[in-house]
Amino acid sequence: MAGGDRNAAGDRLMSGRLEKTDAPVDAATAAAHVDPDAVVAVSGFGAVGYPKALPLALAADDRDLSLTIISGGSVGKEIDTALVEADAIARRYPYQARAAAREAVNDETIAFQDRFISKLGDEVELGHVPAPDVAIVEAVAVGDGWFVPSLSIGHTVAYVRAAEKLIIEVNDSIPRDVGRFHDVYERSLPPNRESIPLEGPADRIGDSRIEFDPANLLAVVETEAADDPYDFREPSATDREIAANLATFLESELERCSMFDDRIALQFGVGSLGNALMGALSSIDFGDRDVYYYGEVFQDGLLEMIENGTLAGASATAFALTSAGQQRLFDDIDGYSESIVLRPADLSNNPALIDRFGVVGINSAIEVDLYGHANSTHVDGSRVLNGVGGSGDFNRNAALSITTLPSRHGAETSCIVPMCPHVDHSEHDISVVITEQGVADLRGRSPRERSRLLIEHCGHPQFVDDLEAYVARGETGGGHIPHHLGSAFDWRS
């Protein structure tokens, strides 16, 4: 073990990235420390900050691997493409967003469990998912019992704490100064868990480093591989109409609700629509209010809002930027670090903090049913797309949870449906639904009232008759929620 005699390496400083640690080894040497059926917890969230050299070395390994991979959230092609195509992954938690992984999960070549983000660190530490044998993490600097994570924090704190061994990839292509964004705060586990002393959305209570037991360090590897980040499409006409409806609704809420008199905290789901919505918020007149972002990932739209002065501060667990956005961030780390804080995912997605700050959560879905249940993961109830991610944390705990989606996919498929064949967010979680057609404010409404509001304000005109006919069939059976189970899924061609 490289860490066993680390003092022999002395004070060797390499560009300030390797302090008081042994000489780095190559990735293949480090990969040999990983057992063929190991449970591997990796850093990474928002498709950034994940290890790259080790997964590629494992993918090229001659051994017959059957790994369990636990990531924080989305990771890049080195894991969810290369390792999948090498048949090296047997089990995967909690999220995937690449074609190869998605196909393997849907074929059950990989046994996958979709999990909420906020509690995953606990689940790993408490043994609700397999206990990690080794954590493999990306860093921008490493020293004696500490490292500085790169562009995401995710659940790395918990994974390093739970894993028996540790391999660190130091990425020389990412400025070491990104540590200035970090606010690593380490919580104790239940039942003696303390309350989190965070008073404002962009306050700091931690450090830039994650600590580890030096005796656990197997190897340090150097890499210059770039992240494999999201690439967002340009906003469509529908995206812009949804954004305009959202802006109108938010302006009326700013007027109506005294909770927003001095301050508002917003969260947006990850994706092209979320990115488009963030960009469009610059058009809202927030008056004298302090506007904060308190979410899971930073997308390019947020950089725009910081630069034009819309945002007083922003907090997340990953920089899910495009390559251009990443460069923009690196070019002004000093400036951005004044208002941006990167936290562990159990704080960015924490139910108590989302509640405390009165966050307005804005997330998308595949479809919403007539009574306000949302499916954000499984097409036809079966084929998983990516995973529920943080949408569950925010929809449940936000002071106001808004689901945005187009009224239809393509020309033939309504996104307002009689019954969701998979429910990620129940009628209890969704307050407001917004499509390019309009806004359905479901708060305080009975199921019948919800169906009328959704059909009238959110449904695409071409499906209105079918949706009304479904409710009428449901009415014949009586009951609080008019459903007709015999035809609940007939609308699916």
Added chain:
Amino acid sequence: MAGGDRNAAGDRLMSGRLEKTDAPVDAATAAAHVDPDAVVAVSGFGAVGYPKALPLALAADDRDLSLTIISGGSVGKEIDTALVEADAIARRYPYQARAAAREAVNDETIAFQDRFISKLGDEVELGHVPAPDVAIVEAVAVGDGWFVPSLSIGHTVAYVRAAEKLIIEVNDSIPRDVGRFHDVYERSLPPNRESIPLEGPADRIGDSRIEFDPANLLAVVETEAADDPYDFREPSATDREIAANLATFLESELERCSMFDDRIALQFGVGSLGNALMGALSSIDFGDRDVYYYGEVFQDGLLEMIENGTLAGASATAFALTSAGQQRLFDDIDGYSESIVLRPADLSNNPALIDRFGVVGINSAIEVDLYGHANSTHVDGSRVLNGVGGSGDFNRNAALSITTLPSRHGAETSCIVPMCPHVDHSEHDISVVITEQGVADLRGRSPRERSRLLIEHCGHPQFVDDLEAYVARGETGGGHIPHHLGSAFDWRS
């Protein structure tokens, strides 16, 4: 308004119950203050602590009433029977558990919205449900700007704060000393909400009184009407088998998980099964651990656990006891108040506190599907029973969430089903399912694995072939969750 000139009443003390307040009026006089279409927030939770004289006076009112009634949780026959049968309720939040109310809700004679417990106080204060014109609360004592609630606290703090006016029913049949159980802690609203300074499940951070603005007091009414509490059936053979399986599982978790080394906090859902499970826990060997109850209601089974020394302390928001249990409590308020704490529902059901104390949540459901989604509210997706209540708060936020239910209802209906026609708790919320057949530990399992565990360990043998055939049909379509939408509801005769 009686409260407008309260000093005229002077220091009139009536059995220590009415201090520095005006003379009580009769219920009909007080009821005349309530507008025919008023939004009325009432105290009450667990079918105790709700006002009785005012609802009966309103039910007898000559005016054509169209009230909106917001309770904390379950209330008694004076509201959900008498007022319903008088056609006086147009709209109802967030829970009902009486035949008359249930029928009216299913006929949509009453527009009902089922809500989670933990956030309802906020929803009332933030205007997500209609703002209350008047709060009507039951107390055991009232004074100048304060009252002591009776046998439940629920959301009374929030309702009194949100309502323009207040009517107080002082119930002389309940010992004034029940105030010794109370720990009323008042939180500020987001976005400047503080963290709750509660360090242990049975600690105290508040007071026995709820405060109000004396200018809002319309009237004080005296009553001696008894509560209309739950009546639990004797445990059935099936209940006892479920309890035995739960005990075996909990013992193995105590052994396995270091979180429980020193302390365990348990919560049980309300109902006859929950009550039976509580009673059965006395058989578990908890060793040197401190065992706490951190839940929503106290049921008779808990009194037993306190008396036999199983429990170190207990916290809830209502005494949902039988009449016999209530008498047992009243006979030894001194003794029980050493270990029992009654809190507002936004603390008893608080996501952060449930998480902080590592609560093991044990709740029931109508049915669970093959992939771990649970329906706890709507028969055939349409006809509501009571409401989701606190099960959502505990299933989501518990360190370990257990769903207990029989494997079948009657001889013909499986409670393990291909697809739930209504989902209150998603696959992300349920960790373990226990029936009288056995235990399915779903943690870390993929959907296919979950279906196999549920069929093998929890399904009734008579339905196993049908359930396996459904999964096989689902497999033909591919996908992460094997569903066959064309036959998902065929098992319903």
